[in-house]
Amino acid sequence: MLTLGCTLVVLGMSMLSLATAYWQVFLAQGICVGLGSGLLYVPALAFVSTLFPGSVRLWAIGCVNAGGGMGGIVYTFMLRDLQPHIGFGWAVRAIALVTLVLSVVALAILLPYRSKAPKPQQRRAIFDLKALREPSFLLFSIAMFFNYLAFYITPFYIPMYATEALHQSRSFAFACLVYMSITSIIGRTLPMLAAGRFGSLQVYTAATLGTIVALFSWTAVHNVAGFLGFALMYGIVSGVQVAAPSAAMSHPVLSPTINVIGTRMGMGWMFAGVGVLVGSPIAGALVNVTPGRVDFKPAQSFAGAVAAGALLCLIFPLIAVIKHDKKTA
Template sequence: MNGKKSPHPAAKASANGHNGPPVGSETTIAGPGADQPQAEEKRVVDEPPDGGYGWVCVVSTFFINAHTWGINSSYGVFLAYYLANDYYPGASALEFAFIGGLSISQALLISPLATYITRVYGTRTTLLLGVALETLALISASFTHEIWQLFLSQGVCFGFGMGFLFVGSVGIVPQWFTRKRGLANGIGTAGSGLGGLMYSLATNAMIDRLGVEWAFRILGILACAVNCTCAMLIRDRNKAIGSIQLAFDYTLFKRPAFLLLLGWGFFSMMGYIVLLFSLPNYATSIGLSAQQGSIIGAVLNLGQALGRPLVGIFSDKAGRINLAGLCTFIGGLFCFVIWIFAKSYGVLVFFAIIVGTVAGTFWTTIAPVGAEVVGLKELPSALSIVWIVLVLPTTFAEPVALELRQKIGNTYLHAQIFTGFMYVAAAVCMCFLRVWKVGQIEQIAAEQEKKPDDIDAASAEPVDDRAVSFAAKKPKSSVLKRLFIRKKV
């Protein structure tokens, strides 16, 4: 024995393009005698607990989503009421359509600032700022008398509050889980579906019995109480995993896989927003009552509440990219084969609940899929860019759908076709992302001299060109083979 040790595998960590070890890897920490050949090494494993207090964070995220995205989902009920009663004299249908999308786009637009505040002041500060802004928005909306005031309150201010709460909570759950990441994320995001179900029905009832003003005030009080409690319970693991909280990391745009991720999000949101806000109004356009329209919107959210945990469970088993692409395609297929022909209350209820199970697949899987594309450390930076890119589709999707309406015949036919094609385009992006992921696994397998089947896709950290000098000499399988090969990715 000469006292020398072979380099630990962790020494190769820098080769994966990150500034530190990937989550779940072993970091070697040298003791005081590190300069001596026989110094002992201490290994620290920063591995997510895959449970424990993480479930408290899941429940807290669930209720935050219910009282942000869930409340925002009830805008379809407000929209139907505004259009039917000329609530703001002189306001056009197009102006009302912008408000629902505006709240979502502003939530995404504020994400870089929210990410910066999270880095400097912490997650809890970001969440509490969101609580204050959302409460202010809902209460102030109850005192509006002109459409521009509604733009500022229910549109911009509510969107800012929702954005702070969303950015502060969206990256928490993946930090606590590995094998159960899809399930945990699915449960957390299901809150938006359940919240949408409850508040679509409750909002319609409150408007009928108490008026629009008190409907806003009650929503504001409830949101404040629940979100404050959840903000105090949530804990992040940013320090434990060395998370990079940069608002923009422009180097991500050099990665083709990340561009495909952006394309998937862009097209998914174009379809999702139209479904979310158009279904109640579509119901009234085929002769159903406003109450039936609100029930249709509620059933869509019920489908999301039921479907998102299932998407999470099966994505852990079948592969996150695989299931995200499949469910996105199914959403478009349902629009073509069911929605276009839905002319009765029963068929529309069936469509709402079945399409709801897959319509929000993006929100369920974006964090787990994003982690596989860029890694957990760079996930906050990647998500910040994703949210900014989604500003355009979330702002203009519903106005585009309203402009596509026809005055005679099937009023929403063009909007329905548009929605279906958006989901299909998003699914195509996921197909190419699958091709990339399988190729990445082949590269890692070649570098480690293993078989591709021995590489776990979920734990495989993204690699850059510097990390695959050996693998680059190995021929990869064809694009078609990587597209159709049976592989959990």
């Protein structure tokens, strides 16, 4: 899966550099790169989850997720700086080349390893219907859907908010995205150390609460200083939102055996993927709900409200995890 995922991502980026019509962009970036990214992300996290034990696993998951934040910084700078000089096509080809080189290095390191999980007696199911009959796992997955319904609204609309609401330059809007990516790396790594002490689901729940606070505080931002503070805060909590769910899903309450971790991670991230798919279009409709006027408050309030829904869904699995840990302590 990892090899196929790397191949699709590099192929999709290469085809994107040649695209001249919308449908070509959709096929190359939306379908090819999208499928490749899905085949890379969840299997990589599942691989790490079964390879490392205990608290080391949490740190390893955090480091894997930190790579996404680094990519958000490096690729953003590459496209911004290369496009004016060599054009969009060659800038994307340069990104595809970097991706290819890094993929070859990563696969050369990973493929010799074998998962420490016991080999299953029968073929693993891609989708485990029994998991959806477990209240803790079902509510956790719904919480991921709600969290990711709100997750990408901020990165999509930070540049527009900076230029439209605060009347700042495009370079300032770009800088805010970079700052958010930098603090996202912090959120993807350091809180995972706390997860080893307090528990991954506990950290994820705390990050969801922090997300609610950040999103509703965004509605009160009317100056540059406040906006930068919001971007930095959201970067941290969003980083935890990326790293903590996979670590939480390796808990016995959500994944009873190590052999089902990969399947259940895939199912949980499927719920999240649906949220990503519909969240930003809903926000776009809300931003333009008043004809002839851009109003960010409905989208901001929507994001905060669905994050609050995620927090409510996390209460039951959190209680179940705490009870389990007390029994096994």
